[in-house]
Amino acid sequence: MxxxxxxxxxxxxSVATVSRVINGSGYAHIDTxxxxxxxxxxxxxxxxxxxxxxxxxKSKLIGxxxxxxxxxxxxxxxxxxxxYLQRRGYRLIIGNSDGKQEKEREYINTxxxxxxxGIIASTSEYNDxxxxxxxxxxxxLDRTTEDLPAVYADQHAGGELAAAALMERGSKEIVIxxxxxxxxxxxxxxxxxxxxxxxxxxxxxxxxxxxLSFQGxxxxxxxxxxxxxxxxGVIACNDxxxxxILQEGLRLxxxxxxxxxxxxxxxxxxxxLLYPALSTIRQPAYEMGEVAAESLIKMINKExxxxxxxxxxxxxxxxxxTRKGM
Amino acid sequence: MxxxxxxxxxxxxSVATVSRVINGSGYAHIDTxxxxxxxxxxxxxxxxxxxxxxxxxKSKLIGxxxxxxxxxxxxxxxxxxxxYLQRRGYRLIIGNSDGKQEKEREYINTxxxxxxxGIIASTSEYNDxxxxxxxxxxxxLDRTTEDLPAVYADQHAGGELAAAALMERGSKEIVIxxxxxxxxxxxxxxxxxxxxxxxxxxxxxxxxxxxLSFQGxxxxxxxxxxxxxxxxGVIACNDxxxxxILQEGLRLxxxxxxxxxxxxxxxxxxxxLLYPALSTIRQPAYEMGEVAAESLIKMINKExxxxxxxxxxxxxxxxxxTRKGM
DNA sequence: TTGTAGGCGTTATCAT
DNA sequence: ATGATAACGCCTACAA
Numbered sequence: 001m002x003x004x005x006x007x008x009x010x011x012x013x014s015v016a017t018v019s020r021v022i023n024g025s026g027y028a029h030i031d032t033x034x035x036x037x038x039x040x041x042x043x044x045x046x047x048x049x050x051x052x053x054x055x056x057x058k059s060k061l062i063g064x065x066x067x068x069x070x071x072x073x074x075x076x077x078x079x080x081x082x083x084y085l086q087r088r089g090y091r092l093i094i095g096n097s098d099g100k101q102e103k104e105r106e107y108i109n110t111x112x113x114x115x116x117x118g119i120i121a122s123t124s125e126y127n128d129x130x131x132x133x134x135x136x137x138x139x140x141l142d143r144t145t146e147d148l149p150a151v152y153a154d155q156h157a158g159g160e161l162a163a164a165a166l167m168e169r170g171s172k173e174i175v176i177x178x179x180x181x182x183x184x185x186x187x188x189x190x191x192x193x194x195x196x197x198x199x200x201x202x203x204x205x206x207x208x209x210x211x212l213s214f215q216g217x218x219x220x221x222x223x224x225x226x227x228x229x230x231x232x233g234v235i236a237c238n239d240x241x242x243x244x245i246l247q248e249g250l251r252l253x254x255x256x257x258x259x260x261x262x263x264x265x266x267x268x269x270x271x272x273l274l275y276p277a278l279s280t281i282r283q284p285a286y287e288m289g290e291v292a293a294e295s296l297i298k299m300i301n302k303e304x305x306x307x308x309x310x311x312x313x314x315x316x317x318x319x320x321x322t323r324k325g326m
Numbered sequence: 327m328x329x330x331x332x333x334x335x336x337x338x339x340s341v342a343t344v345s346r347v348i349n350g351s352g353y354a355h356i357d358t359x360x361x362x363x364x365x366x367x368x369x370x371x372x373x374x375x376x377x378x379x380x381x382x383x384k385s386k387l388i389g390x391x392x393x394x395x396x397x398x399x400x401x402x403x404x405x406x407x408x409x410y411l412q413r414r415g416y417r418l419i420i421g422n423s424d425g426k427q428e429k430e431r432e433y434i435n436t437x438x439x440x441x442x443x444g445i446i447a448s449t450s451e452y453n454d455x456x457x458x459x460x461x462x463x464x465x466x467l468d469r470t471t472e473d474l475p476a477v478y479a480d481q482h483a484g485g486e487l488a489a490a491a492l493m494e495r496g497s498k499e500i501v502i503x504x505x506x507x508x509x510x511x512x513x514x515x516x517x518x519x520x521x522x523x524x525x526x527x528x529x530x531x532x533x534x535x536x537x538l539s540f541q542g543x544x545x546x547x548x549x550x551x552x553x554x555x556x557x558x559g560v561i562a563c564n565d566x567x568x569x570x571i572l573q574e575g576l577r578l579x580x581x582x583x584x585x586x587x588x589x590x591x592x593x594x595x596x597x598x599l600l601y602p603a604l605s606t607i608r609q610p611a612y613e614m615g616e617v618a619a620e621s622l623i624k625m626i627n628k629e630x631x632x633x634x635x636x637x638x639x640x641x642x643x644x645x646x647x648t649r650k651g652m
Numbered sequence: 653t654t655g656t657a658g659g660c661g662t663t664a665t666c667a668t
Numbered sequence: 669a670t671g672a673t674a675a676c677g678c679c680t681a682c683a684a
Contacts, residue, residue, distance in 0.1 A: 001383070001661090003660095003661055003662085004661065004662065004663095005661080013670075013671085014670065014671045014672075015661090015662080015663090015671085015672095016663085016664085016665095016670070016671055016672075016673090017669085017670060017671075019662065019663055019664085020663095020664095020669095020670085023663080025663085025664085026664090026669085026670090027669050027670080028669070028670085029669060029670085032669080032670080046435060046438070046439050047439065047661085047662075048380075048439060048441070048660090048661050048662070049436070049439040049440045049441075049662095050376055050379045050380045050385070050439075050440060050441045050660090050661075050662090051380055051660075051661030051662040051663085051676090052661080052662055052663075053376045053662090053676090054374075054376045054377055054380050054660090054661080054662075054676050054677065054678090055661085055662050055663050055664085055675075055676045056662085056663075056676080057327075057676070057677095059376070059440075060436075061419075061440070068405075069395065069401045069404060069405060070401045070402060070405055070595075072398065072401075072596075074401075075395045075396045075398075075400075075401055076396060078395060079394075079395060079396055079422060082420070082421075082422060083422075086421070086429075091419055091421075091433075091436055091440070092419065092420055092421075093387075093417055093418065093419050093420075094408070094418055094419075094420045095408075095412070095417075095418075096405060096408060096409075103412075107417075109372060110375070110386075110417055112372065113372050113373065113374060113375040113376075114375045114376060114385075114387070114417070115374070115375075115376045214595040214596075214598070214599070217599060218598070218599070240596075240599070243596070243599040243600075244599050246601065247599050247600065247601040247603070250601040251601060269396075269540040270398075270540075270566075270569070270596050272540070272544070273540070273543060273544070273566070273569040273570050273573050274569075274573065274600065275572065275573040275576040275577060275601070277573070327677090329676095329677055329678085330677065330678065330679095331677080339654075339655085340654065340655045340656080341655090341677090341678080341679090342654070342655060342656080342657095342679080342680080343653085343654060343655075345678070345679055345680080346653095346654090346679095346680095349679080351679090351680085352653090352654095352680085353653050353654085354653070354654085355653060355654085358653080358654080373677085373678075374676090374677050374678070376676090376677075376678090377660090377676070377677035377678040377679085378677080378678055378679075379660095379678095380659095380660050380661065380662090380676090380677080380678075381659075381660045381677085381678050381679050381680085382660080382678090382679075383660070
């Protein structure tokens with residue numbers, strides 16, 4: 001390993017001088033600067049970030065906590081975060097929490113121990129206190145809390161958009177497949193959809209519970225058609241579950257969207273490749289990641305945040321599982 | 327921040343003693359050990375990993391380089407890696423390279439600068455030299471090279487399995503949709519399939535190029551039916567592309583699998599939720615990640631690797647886009 | 653069994 | 669403009 005000493009020796013100056021020209025701090029004669037630069041490139045010197053981090057008590061590392069990268073909503077999110085940070089020289093330590101307090105806490109601890117300078121967390125609810133007194137910047141992603149900055153999508157609008165789309169297109173017997181209500185954004189989208197539906201004359205609403213994962217989706221779909229065979233409209237908690245319902249509906253010979261309309265949530269890339277292509281509520285996952293990263297960097301640089309809570313728009317993506325020409 | 331000094335003071339011993347009991351190295355009287363443990367928990371002391379890393383010149387950090395986490399094959403892979411490492415106290419720094427030399431190199435550099443102790447890389451071909459003289463353990467994942475340890479799936483078998491499955495089930499006009507041949511595993515599966523098909527009487531083979539991504543998939547599907555309308559069997563380079571072809575085939579009124587059989591590759595979780603469910607060649611992504619992590623840890627601990635190259639089995643997953651009852 | 657002291661690679665203060 | 673040198677928090681000879 002080549003250290004600053006080697007460079008100093010090679011350039012015939014002191015380590016202090018090398019440090020100065022490398023960091024562009026303090027003065028340095030143009031010639032010594034050249035000599036140092038030469039030595040640096042000759043020896044291929046790269047500063048040891050660990051030593052830097054130790055001295056400055058801060059690194060270029062940022063922690064990202066996700067529930068589960070295996071859920072297709074999160075890869076886009078995380079790339080949004082990474083791409084933004086990568087361009088600015090930061091690196092990402094990633095942790096999948098599976099929504100578990102303990103795992104989250106474990107990650108947070110090792111994050112601190114590594115002098116991480118900030119955390120972006122898509123945490124499950126009630127784990128907030130993990131982050132409260134952490135003496136480093138935290139941005140919540142796809143989640144909100146009173147006290148912490150957050151970036152999230154408009155779940156309220158999302159739920160209403162889904163409900164409205166279905167009703168406008170004539171569904172009368174609607175089932176909301178509700179995800180785990182312990183997850184705030186999932187709960188909110190559900191509540192908004194339910195409220196709008198319940199306040200509408202001539203619409204009959206049922207609620208069915210489901211997970212968000214591939215594993216649970218199939219059985220949920222079966223249960224849906226079993227319990228509510230007359231259903232002519234489904235609002236799913238995410239696109240995975242919607243896909244399973246679409247599959248099962250097709251299997252049972254339902255005409256989609258003529259007999260049964262389906263709306264998913266998230267707009268994962270796969271939606272566009274289903275047949276019929278899945279109508280859904282789009283969350284701007286990649287952008288959410290970027291914006292969260294941007295906010296975090298601002299906080300790290302002590303720049304003021306114009307808004308503590310940044311709510312991004314969702315949109316109804318009108319594909320083939322909802323009817324046309326109203 | 328509470329340091330080892332604070333603990334020493336609290337326990338009324340020297341920092342050396344604290345260090346010893348914390349690390350279980352050297353001797354310590356049972357009573358002083360108790361005193362130290364008490365002080366540690368009272369002060370909530372957590373050793374600073376950065377300082378440790380600086381002194382020992384190694385951290386608990388491991389680098390993972392992927393082409394793109396947004397490709398549904400990789401989330402499972404990366405969770406396999408992470409879960410294995412997480413249990414053993416290691417942490418993961420992740421980097422998406424998009425297959426670009428430069429990005430990879432950039433990540434590798436910062437990895438080194440952060441005293442990372444090992445790298446798992448799912449790199450694109452020809453970037454090997456990035457890793458050759460890296461003076462730290464490297465395991466290639468989903469890739470091979472002469473000199474480096476590697477964990478990968480049996481692409482050769484995969485390609486043949488796909489080809490055989492289609493022929494056994496009666497397809498005569500087969501199109502192989504080939505992914506970027508610069509990616510070795512993609513090229514290999516293609517070559518094996520092609521070879522088997524070409525050596526079979528009465529089978530007509532065509533080759534079509536495609537990307538592996540969502541973006542390219544749709545247009546590739548259109549091109550397929552445009553150029554080769556008589557096709558009755560498709561071997562796709564991955565499940566994404568297969569999904570697009572399935573969709574387009576359905577849209578054009580093809581009966582699947584009666585008129586057209588389709589086989590994907592990877593067995594991403596979504597396959598099972600398509601209609602008809604997609605037959606595919608399964609790569610054990612999660613396991614590949616685990617095994618790669620295991621190998622890396624062995625190398626880090628200077629344990630011998632029983633095999634340098636670990637080839638995992640693939641399997642034909644017989645779902646609904648291939649015919650039954652032969 | 654325990655403590656002292658030096659060093660890991662870097663930055664920043666303070667002389668010069 | 670430049671160079672010693674003391675930190676940063678930890679670990680490990682070595683001495684006691």
